[in-house]
Amino acid sequence: MSFALIQKVNDQQKKPAVVDVRSGDTVRVHQRIKEGNKERVQVFEGVVIRTDNKQSHTSRITVRKIASGVGVEKSFLLHSPLVEKVEIVRRAKVRRNFLSFLRGRSGKSARLKAVAFDREAVNTLPAAQEDAKKA
Incomplete structure (x- = not known):
């Protein structure tokens, strides 16, 4: 198997655009969960403590x-x-x-220094921005 073929298969698995998430960001992750024959969306909000493989199809936060009162950590691809x-x-x-x-750490010692940013610009995916420009 050539590397080009593997790369092609990996690129097919990628979403067209993903929000640029960094360590230290507080994020809200909407995850689809299937329970029996029902499906629902569960929201998990917390601080990103790690990012892995940013450019890869296996990028994880x-x-x-x-x-x-209990610390809960979840990894998302x-x-x-x-x-x-x-x-x-x-x-x-x-x-x-x-x-x-x-x-x-817990409580006040776990706080991080906030930075001002444009929430709309950051949460808009690049593919959606291109569609808005064309319209």
Whole structure:
């Protein structure tokens, strides 16, 4: 198997456009969940503590939130068909990609320094922007 063939198959698995998510962002991930014969969308909101393989079809984010006093971490494949939408709620200034130090902190010590950003511009996918320009 040639590398070009593998690359072609991988590119077919990718979504056309994904929101640019960084470590330190507070995101709302809309995930499709199937329970029995019913399907629903579950929203998971938390801080992105890790991003992996940004340009790959296996790009992944790890999101952490505190639920009922217990830390919950979930990993999401950004190009998965089960992930419907990722929207950025808040952006923070961080110096690392993996924010493991947040695991040991709670309350005020777990706060991150917020950065002003244009929420609409960030959450609009590049493919949607091109369609708006053509219309």
